[in-house]
Amino acid sequence: MHETPSAAPMLEAEGIVKRFHGVPVLNGVGLRLHAGETAVLYGPNGAGKTTLLRILATLGRPDTGTLRIDGEDAEERNSVRAKMMYCGHATQLYDDLEPIENLRFFLSLYGRKADEAAMQAVLERVSLWRFRLFQVSTFSAGMRRRLSFARAMLLRPRLLLLDEPYTSLDTAGGDLVNEVIRELNAEGTAVLMSNHSPERVADLPHRRLRLQAGRLLDEDSDHVA
Amino acid sequence: MTSPLAKAGPWERWLGIVALVMVVAGVYWGLFVSPVDLYQGEPMRILFVHVPSAWVSFLAFFVIFVASIKYLRTRDLKYDTIAHAAAGSGLIFTGLTLASGSIWGKYAWGVWWTWDARLTTVAVLFLIYAVYLLVRGLIDEDAKRARYGAVLGIIGFLDVPIIHFSVYWWRTLHQPASILRPDSPRMAPELMIPLLFNTAAFIVLFAHLVIARRRVIEAERSFTRAQQEQLHESGV
Amino acid sequence: MWLSVIWALFRKDALLELRRRETLLAMGAFGVLSMLLYNFALPLDGDRARDLAPGLLWVSVTFTAMLGLGKAFAVEKQNDVMDALVMSPAPKAAIFLGKLASNFVFIAVIELFLIPLFAAFFPVQGNAPWGAMIGTLFLGSLGLATIGTLFSSITVAMRAREVIFPLVLLPLMVPVIIATSQALAAFLNGETTAAGAWLRMLGVADLIFMVASLWVFEFLVED
Numbered sequence: 001m002h003e004t005p006s007a008a009p010m011l012e013a014e015g016i017v018k019r020f021h022g023v024p025v026l027n028g029v030g031l032r033l034h035a036g037e038t039a040v041l042y043g044p045n046g047a048g049k050t051t052l053l054r055i056l057a058t059l060g061r062p063d064t065g066t067l068r069i070d071g072e073d074a075e076e077r078n079s080v081r082a083k084m085m086y087c088g089h090a091t092q093l094y095d096d097l098e099p100i101e102n103l104r105f106f107l108s109l110y111g112r113k114a115d116e117a118a119m120q121a122v123l124e125r126v127s128l129w130r131f132r133l134f135q136v137s138t139f140s141a142g143m144r145r146r147l148s149f150a151r152a153m154l155l156r157p158r159l160l161l162l163d164e165p166y167t168s169l170d171t172a173g174g175d176l177v178n179e180v181i182r183e184l185n186a187e188g189t190a191v192l193m194s195n196h197s198p199e200r201v202a203d204l205p206h207r208r209l210r211l212q213a214g215r216l217l218d219e220d221s222d223h224v225a
Numbered sequence: 226m227t228s229p230l231a232k233a234g235p236w237e238r239w240l241g242i243v244a245l246v247m248v249v250a251g252v253y254w255g256l257f258v259s260p261v262d263l264y265q266g267e268p269m270r271i272l273f274v275h276v277p278s279a280w281v282s283f284l285a286f287f288v289i290f291v292a293s294i295k296y297l298r299t300r301d302l303k304y305d306t307i308a309h310a311a312a313g314s315g316l317i318f319t320g321l322t323l324a325s326g327s328i329w330g331k332y333a334w335g336v337w338w339t340w341d342a343r344l345t346t347v348a349v350l351f352l353i354y355a356v357y358l359l360v361r362g363l364i365d366e367d368a369k370r371a372r373y374g375a376v377l378g379i380i381g382f383l384d385v386p387i388i389h390f391s392v393y394w395w396r397t398l399h400q401p402a403s404i405l406r407p408d409s410p411r412m413a414p415e416l417m418i419p420l421l422f423n424t425a426a427f428i429v430l431f432a433h434l435v436i437a438r439r440r441v442i443e444a445e446r447s448f449t450r451a452q453q454e455q456l457h458e459s460g461v
Numbered sequence: 462m463w464l465s466v467i468w469a470l471f472r473k474d475a476l477l478e479l480r481r482r483e484t485l486l487a488m489g490a491f492g493v494l495s496m497l498l499y500n501f502a503l504p505l506d507g508d509r510a511r512d513l514a515p516g517l518l519w520v521s522v523t524f525t526a527m528l529g530l531g532k533a534f535a536v537e538k539q540n541d542v543m544d545a546l547v548m549s550p551a552p553k554a555a556i557f558l559g560k561l562a563s564n565f566v567f568i569a570v571i572e573l574f575l576i577p578l579f580a581a582f583f584p585v586q587g588n589a590p591w592g593a594m595i596g597t598l599f600l601g602s603l604g605l606a607t608i609g610t611l612f613s614s615i616t617v618a619m620r621a622r623e624v625i626f627p628l629v630l631l632p633l634m635v636p637v638i639i640a641t642s643q644a645l646a647a648f649l650n651g652e653t654t655a656a657g658a659w660l661r662m663l664g665v666a667d668l669i670f671m672v673a674s675l676w677v678f679e680f681l682v683e684d
Contacts, residue, residue: 021367022450023457057548061300061368061684077683082550090541094473096480101473108469109549111462135480297680352632360629363620368684373615376677377629380608383673384633387666391636394662395643 008071010035010159010190011056016065018051025051026062027214031192033159038181038191040201042219043211049194050089052211053161056192057086070158082110085157087165091144095137099128099147102136106151118154126150126176141168146176153180160184162193166200178204233440240433247426254419268332272416275325277424278318279347281431283385285315286350288435289357290382293375305371306446308378310438312357314431319351342393349388353381367446463558466551470559471566477536484529484567492525492575496582505583514583515645519601521575523631523638526568526602530609531626533564534617543614543682553679557610561674565606572598585649593648593656600663601641607670608633615681636666 011033018026025048033039043049054060056067058077067074074080093102100123104114123129126146136144145168152160160181166174181191181204195201198208208219233241255273292308295301326344327337338344357377364370478484499505499517537543546556576595579585609630616626640663647656 021453022447023453059544059548059684078550078552081548084548086544086548088541088544090544092542092545093540094477094536094542095539096477096536097473101476105469105473106545106549108465109546109551111465111550297677349632349635356628356632360619360625363625372680376611376615376681379677380611380633380670380673383669384636387636387662387669391639391662391666394658395639 007035008068009033010037010070011192012068013056014066016052016055016062016067018048018055018060018062024214026055029065029211029214029216031209031216033190033192035158035188035190036185038185038193038204038206039209040204040206041192041194041209041211042196042198043194047211048214049211050163052216053086053163053192053194054088057084057161059086083157084159084161085152085155086161086163087148087152088163089167091136091148093136093144093148096135098135099123099132099150102147103151103154107154110155112155122150122154125153127172142170142173145169146173149177149180156184156187156189158189160189160191162191164194164196166195166197174200233437237433237436237440240429240436244426244430244433247422247429251419251423251426255423259419260413260415268329271325271329273419273423275322275329276420277427278321278325279343280424281427282315282319282322282347282350284428285311285318285431286354286382286385289315289378293378296371296375300368302367302371305374306439306442307435308374309361309442310435312354312378313438314434316351316354316358317434318427318431319347319354322347323351340396342389342396345392345396346385346389349392350385353384357381463552463555466555467559467562470556471562474536474560474563475566478563478567484532485570488525488529488567488571489574491528492521492571493578495521495524496575496578500582507584510583511585511649512646514579514585515649516642517583518575518579519598519638519642519645522568522572522598522602523605523634525571525575526605526609527627527630529567529571530564530606530613530630531616531623533560533610533613538617547682553682554675556682557675557678560614561606561610564610565603568602568606569599572602590648594645597641597644597648597656597660597663600660600667601637604637604663604667604670605634607667607674611674611678611681614678637663640666
């Protein structure tokens, strides 16, 4: 689809194995994701989707297996981390800070200057600009998720990992996520998300992956991804 | 698959036999053969237990320290198991040091506890060992338990000399150095040799205990794994 | 990068504290309470008060600091913010230093608040070397905050964390507790040389704790 044959894949995982108390949750997962591509990860509850996403986000360490981000070994953590972003189940936001304070703080962790205009633009886009003077603790679950997504929009990562991004979002919110993903894809960002409802991503060009019994399958080609 | 409760290996068995022989010989030597210091009398024979166990307590901490660093370098659970085993055995020797020191204190100063510098340091070590094992017991995930344990093991070991010097200075400010100084150069060779022999015996015993404890820990772990795998396969 | 990360964490913690007023309020109240209780429980009159005062002051500070340190990473635990810190490219040691900076400043603020109370509650002469004593308190607090910050990053997510944090912290703090109390006592008794020796020991302990913590912190927060 969006193959860019000359460049290294944005994400390249090989033979990822992760056990919990001896039971393999991931049993040799391999995955290649190219720049500008979106892949959607399906699988029943407990299949290991979150475990896999956390390993790809360098938040978890596989028992065996290699991970390369943009051609670079993921053991070079600080370097590969600058290129990616992971939005997990939890919002990863400070409840007692305002939206802009949250954004400014996380930007500084990435060594970025907080551009007021850019922050305003992003907050307007996720419909939170009106609420900029409220603390996150007053936000609804959907508003929090929007703010969490706004952080990823602001950071413009090369690789974006999303764990069930549509949870607690309304229709408009879900549409916005898809719109932003299309934009990011156009800029060359690779996106991998876990998801449960195929209709939610119907308008998004993507590759379907299925995680089952510790293996990752490409649904479209019926091959190992 | 071998039984999770695999039998003791040759090292464990032989070290156990050697430890048994040496400890029995050492006890006999200390109780019946060795002469008694004129001033300190018969009760001083407890030094033949007290001093070697104190040294082994420190040795155990050193083993945890080295194994912890090795674990963080390699992420090999083998080293974590060694640290864990050394802590369990170290706790025994630290307890033995405290008990024998306390008994000696009752004789020498008429009280069960005195803030002798060495004894106080060992008491703090005892607490750190106990907390180390307690913290480990509260974590379910192998890798996490190993990481947290390693950090605690490293910081604890680096703290030992600081604890020792601070306690030592603190005591010497208030009272003259304790009488319990078996390592003073005036010690007669008739006392020094059995003391060294007993230390060697305790070190062999410690090595045996660490290997045995390691086997038990690994057996426990593979038992839990087998249990989990069975649950997993039966689809629960 | 390092300085901006440290500053960002410190600024954020200070802002949260101004907004929530949880930590400082709890610490301050506890500090005052502990000093009151000493007066009820111990015969603090005349010479005896002067002998006991420095040790009691430092024990109060230790317990008060422990109260705040134990919750130092509570805001990072909430909503899994810690994940966001770990997966950022910021050096983990810089994140440690940022948290340490805010913890240390909180403790220092409480100390500056407790000192006048201490002078009022305990009949210590007004011409005591307050500057030197405050410096001693700060040096002791640095060691306390370093090890406290290190281990509260893990105990915050553990079962029985309220119990386990003091159990981890206090045995490791034995040298800091001895050295700080002794240095305070020496300053109060005008024994400057002895105080200097204790301060040197405290400095060495702080240095070892700091270097070791900067080294191992990433092993606590990284999988």
